[in-house]
Amino acid sequence: MDNMMKTTRNIMIVGVGGQGTLLTSRILGSIAIRAGYDVKLSEVHGMAQRGGSVVTYVRYGEEVAEPIVEEGQADVLIAFERLEAFRYLQFLKEDGVVIVNDQRIDPITVVTGVAKYPENIIESIKDEFRMYSVDAMNEAKKLGNAKVFNTIVLGVAAQHMDFTKEDWIKVIEETVPPKTIELNKKAFEIGYTI
Amino acid sequence: MSKKTIMLGNEAIARGAYEAGVKVSAAYPGTPSTEISENIVKYKEIYAEWSPNEKVAAEVAIGASISGVRAMVSMKHVGVNVASDPLYTAAYSGVGGGLVLVAADDPGMYSSQNEQDTRMVARAAQVPVLEPSDSGEAKEFTKYAYEISEQYDTPVIVRTTTRLSHSQSIVELNDRVEVEDKVYERNVRKFVMMPGNAIGRHLVVEERNNKLIEDSCSFPINKVEYKDTSIGFITSGIPYLYVKEAMPEASVLKLGIINPLPKKLIEEFASKVDKLYIFEELEPVIEEQVKSWGIECIGKEIFTIQGEYSANMLKKAVLGETIEIKEAKQVPARPPILCPGCPHRSVYSVLNRLKIHGAGDIGCYTLGAVAPLNVVDTTICMGASISTLHGMEMAKGKDYIKNWVAVIGDSTFMHTGVNSLMNMVYNKGTGTVIILDNSTTGMTGHQENAATGITLQGDVTHAINIYHLCKAMGIEHVYEVNAFDTKALEELVKEETARDAVSVIITKAPCVLLKGVKFTTKCRPVMDKCKKCGVCLKPGCPALTKNEDGTIKIDETMCNGCSLCMQLCKFDAIEEVEA
Numbered sequence: 198m199d200n201m202m203k204t205t206r207n208i209m210i211v212g213v214g215g216q217g218t219l220l221t222s223r224i225l226g227s228i229a230i231r232a233g234y235d236v237k238l239s240e241v242h243g244m245a246q247r248g249g250s251v252v253t254y255v256r257y258g259e260e261v262a263e264p265i266v267e268e269g270q271a272d273v274l275i276a277f278e279r280l281e282a283f284r285y286l287q288f289l290k291e292d293g294v295v296i297v298n299d300q301r302i303d304p305i306t307v308v309t310g311v312a313k314y315p316e317n318i319i320e321s322i323k324d325e326f327r328m329y330s331v332d333a334m335n336e337a338k339k340l341g342n343a344k345v346f347n348t349i350v351l352g353v354a355a356q357h358m359d360f361t362k363e364d365w366i367k368v369i370e371e372t373v374p375p376k377t378i379e380l381n382k383k384a385f386e387i388g389y390t391i
Numbered sequence: 392m393s394k395k396t397i398m399l400g401n402e403a404i405a406r407g408a409y410e411a412g413v414k415v416s417a418a419y420p421g422t423p424s425t426e427i428s429e430n431i432v433k434y435k436e437i438y439a440e441w442s443p444n445e446k447v448a449a450e451v452a453i454g455a456s457i458s459g460v461r462a463m464v465s466m467k468h469v470g471v472n473v474a475s476d477p478l479y480t481a482a483y484s485g486v487g488g489g490l491v492l493v494a495a496d497d498p499g500m501y502s503s504q505n506e507q508d509t510r511m512v513a514r515a516a517q518v519p520v521l522e523p524s525d526s527g528e529a530k531e532f533t534k535y536a537y538e539i540s541e542q543y544d545t546p547v548i549v550r551t552t553t554r555l556s557h558s559q560s561i562v563e564l565n566d567r568v569e570v571e572d573k574v575y576e577r578n579v580r581k582f583v584m585m586p587g588n589a590i591g592r593h594l595v596v597e598e599r600n601n602k603l604i605e606d607s608c609s610f611p612i613n614k615v616e617y618k619d620t621s622i623g624f625i626t627s628g629i630p631y632l633y634v635k636e637a638m639p640e641a642s643v644l645k646l647g648i649i650n651p652l653p654k655k656l657i658e659e660f661a662s663k664v665d666k667l668y669i670f671e672e673l674e675p676v677i678e679e680q681v682k683s684w685g686i687e688c689i690g691k692e693i694f695t696i697q698g699e700y701s702a703n704m705l706k707k708a709v710l711g712e713t714i715e716i717k718e719a720k721q722v723p724a725r726p727p728i729l730c731p732g733c734p735h736r737s738v739y740s741v742l743n744r745l746k747i748h749g750a751g752d753i754g755c756y757t758l759g760a761v762a763p764l765n766v767v768d769t770t771i772c773m774g775a776s777i778s779t780l781h782g783m784e785m786a787k788g789k790d791y792i793k794n795w796v797a798v799i800g801d802s803t804f805m806h807t808g809v810n811s812l813m814n815m816v817y818n819k820g821t822g823t824v825i826i827l828d829n830s831t832t833g834m835t836g837h838q839e840n841a842a843t844g845i846t847l848q849g850d851v852t853h854a855i856n857i858y859h860l861c862k863a864m865g866i867e868h869v870y871e872v873n874a875f876d877t878k879a880l881e882e883l884v885k886e887e888t889a890r891d892a893v894s895v896i897i898t899k900a901p902c903v904l905l906k907g908v909k910f911t912t913k914c915r916p917v918m919d920k921c922k923k924c925g926v927c928l929k930p931g932c933p934a935l936t937k938n939e940d941g942t943i944k945i946d947e948t949m950c951n952g953c954s955l956c957m958q959l960c961k962f963d964a965i966e967e968v969e970a
Contacts, residue, residue, distance in 0.1 A: 213725065214727060215730075223559075226397055226559055227397070230395075230396075230397050230561070235560075235561065236397055236559070236560065236561065237525075237558060237559065237560045238397070238558055238559035238560070239554065239557065239558040239559075240399070240557045240558065240559070241501065241557065242422055242423060242425075242426075242501075242502070242557050242836065247727035247728060247729070247730065247755060247758070247834070248725075248727055248728040248729075248730065248933055249725055249726055249727035249728070250724075250725040261560075262632045262633075262635035262636040262639075262702075263632045263633050263635070263636040263701070263702050264525075264554060264558040264560065264629075264632065265554070265701060267701055267702065267703045268703070268714070268716040268717070269714065269715070269716055269717065280722055280723070280725070281725075283720050283722050284719070284720065284722045284725075286717070286719075286720060287716060287717040287718065287719045287720075302933075303933070303936050304723050304724065304725035304726070305725070305726065305728045305762075305763075305931055305933065306723045306724050306725070306726070307723055308928065308931060308933065308935070308936060309762055309763050309928075309931060311723075311762070312723030312724070313723070314723065315720075315721075315722060315723075334948075343948055
C-alpha cells in the first residue's frame with residue numbers, strides 16, 4: 198500500500214431514491230477491497246428510498262472506524278442529480294472534487310409550487326470546487342439504455358480515484374447483472390474518456 | 392474455509408445464523424431488519440419464513456427452540472412490541488435449542504414511527520442483549536449469542552441499529568457447524584407457564600441474571616482498551632466507532648453485552664480513568680445503572696437522546712472543538728414520494744376529491760398524509776387504521792365517520808389489521824375500510840405475504856383470499872375494484888361511507904416496482920389540446936411537470952402509463968401510446 202493511502206478516503210454518492218446509488222457504492226466498495234483496503238459503506242433503505250434524497254458513504258483506507266462521512270470530509274462527491282449535488286456541498290473538503298450528472302429531477306415541493314428549483318447550480322458549484330459534469334442520461338440513451346447512466350457517471354468519477362482502469366472493469370464484471378456486463382463496460386468507457 | 396468479504400450488517404447476522412447451525416428462522420419484514428431474512432433464505436440448510444407478524448414469528452422460533460434446534464427470529468424495534476408477549480414469557484421458560492431474537496433499532500428514524508430503545512424492553516423482560524459494532528462482530532456476536540442462549544438457558548437479543556444493519560464492512564467467513572439437536576423431553580414446569588410453574592421460573596430468571604452479571608465480566612465480547620487514562624469511555628455498538636474516530640487515544644471499555652451489565656468490569660474500568668463518559672445512542676440505559684452504583688460519570692448531560700451520533704458530535708461535546716462547517720445551501724426539500732404509476736396515488740386522488748379523512752396505517756401509503764394528497768390524518772402502528780376508526784365511531788357516533796375511511800395495505804392487513812376488522816364487525820361498527828392490495832409488502836422492498844401465494848423460500852402456496860376472508864367474517868359489503876378505475880372507486884366510496892354497516896373496498900393493482908409487472912402503455916400530452924389548467928398535476932405524480940409556457944410535460948422515462956392523469960384531464964389533452 199502506498200503512503201498516500203494511509204489516510205482514509207471519503208466518497209459520497211448522492212441522488213434521488215431509485216437512481217441506483219446503492220449499486221454504485223457497492224462497486225466502489227468492491228474495488229477498494231480488491232486493492233486491499235479496509236472499507237466501510239453506509240446505505241439507505243426503506244421509506245427514505247422512495248423518490249427522496251438519498252446518500253451513501255464509502256470510506257476506505259488502512260483502517261476505517263466510523264461508517265459515515267461528515268461535513269467537510271468528503272474527497273469526492275458523486276451526484277446523480279444537480280440539486281442533490283448542491284444539497285450536500287458542505288460535506289466536501291476544500292480541495293474536494295464534485296462529479297455531477299447534469300440532470301434535473303424536480304422534487305415534489307417544486308412540482309406542487311411550494312419551492313423553486315434553484316437556477317445556475319452547475320455554475321455556482323464551479324465557483325467553489327473542482328467540478329466535472331456530464332449529461333450521462335443523454336449519453337446512456339445513445340447507448341440504447343438510459344439505465345446505465347450511473348455507470349457513465351462512475352466512469353467520470355473513476356478518473357479522480359486511485360484505482361487502475363483494469364481493476365474497475367474487473368469489478369464491474371463481478372458486480373452488475375451478467376446480462377448487462379458488456380453494456381456497463383461500454384458505459385464506463387464513455388465516462389472514463391470524457 | 393476462511394474467506395474475507397464485505398457484507399451488510401444484516402447479511403452478516405444471517406451468515407452468523409448459518410455458521411451457528413441455525414435450522415429455523417421466522418420474521419416479519421421491517422426496515423432496518425428485512426435483509427436478515429432475505430439473506431438467511433440463501434442458505435438451504437435453514438428453513439426460513441415470513442410470518443404474518445412478529446408475535447407469530449417469535450412463537451415459531453420459540454417452538455423450534457423447544458423442539459431442540461437453534462432458531463432465530465428477527466424484527467425491527469417496533470416489531471419487538473408486537474412480539475413482546477411471547478418474549479417476556481420465553482424469558483421465563485428458557486430454551487431447548489439456542490434462541491436468538493434480532494432487534495433492529497432505528498435511531499434517527501430513517502423509516503420508523505418512533506425511536507424506542509430495545510435495551511429498555513430487554514431490561515424489563517430480563518433477557519441478555521449483545522450489541523456488535525460492525526459486520527464482522529455482527530456475525531461473531533450472533534454465533535456467541537447461541538452459546539450464551541444454551542449455556543444460560545435463555546433467549547438472547549442481538550441488538551443492531553440502522554447504521555449497523557445498513558452499513559457494509561469486512562467479514563471473515565467460516566464454515567457452518569452442525570449442532571446436534573437437543574433431545575426433547577416433556578418438562579411441564581419449564582414450558583407450561585401457568586402461575587404455579589411461573590413462580591418457580593421467575594426465581595430461575597433472577598438467579599440467571601445474577602450469574603450473568605458475574606460471568607459476563609469475562610466474556611470475550613467485551614473489550615478494554617487502556618490508553619490515555621485521563622479520559623475513559625464506556626460505549627458499545629456503532630457509537631464505539633465514533634469514539635475510535637474522534638478520540639483514538641482515549642481509554643475505552645467497549646461492552647459486547649449490554650444487559651445485564653458486567654458490573655465488576657465497569658467498576659474496575661471506572662476506577663482507572665480520571666473522567667468517565669458513557670457514550671450510548673438513545674436512552675441512558677447504561678448510564679442510569681452505572682450512576683445507581685455510585686460511579687461518577689457524564690452522559691446525557693452532554694449527549695442527546697435524539698437521533699444518531701457521530702465523531703464530530705463527540706469532539707464538540709467532549710473536547711469543545713468547534714468544527715468549521717460550510718453553511719448548507721438553501722435548497723428545496725426532497726421528501727420521499729409515491730412512485731409514478733403507484734396505485735395508492737390513484738386511490739388517494741379519489742379520496743382527496745371527496746374530502747375524505749383517512750385513518751392510516753404503516754406502509755408506503757403513509758405518504759398519503761402529505762401534500763398534495765393530504766388524505767391520511769392518523770398513523771400509529773401496524774393495523775391501527777381500522778381500530779382507530781372504530782374508536783372514533785364509538786366515541787362520536789356513526790355520522791361522525793361518514794367522511795372517514797380506514798386505509799391499510801394488504802400485508803399490514805394480514806399483520807394485525809385482520810384483528811381490528813374482526814373487532815369492528817363484532818362490536819357493530821359501521822366503518823368503511825379500504826384495503827390497498829398491491830400484492831406485496833412494498834415499503835420494505837417487496838416481500839411476499841400470506842395473501843400473495845409465494846413463501847419466503849419461493850415456493851408456491853395457498854394465497855389467502857382477502858375478499859373471502861372478509862366475507863367469512865360476515866361482512867356483507869365487500870368489493871374488489873381496480874385501483875385505477877377512479878370512476879367506479881368514487882361511486883363505491885360515496886355509497887359505502889354513507890352506509891350504516893361495515894364495508895370493505897379492496898383496491899387492486901400491483902406495486903409498479905414489483906418484478907414481472909410490465910407496462911404496455913405510456914401517457915403523452917397532446918400539446919394543442921392542453922388548457923394549462925393543472926388538474927393532472929394535482930395528485931403529484933413525479934413524471935408530470937410544466938413546460939415554461941404552462942403546458943404539461945410528461946417524462947417518458949418515468950411514466951408507467953397508469954392513466955390517472957389521463958382520467959383527470961377534461962380536454963383529452965393526454966393520450967395513451969404504446970410503451
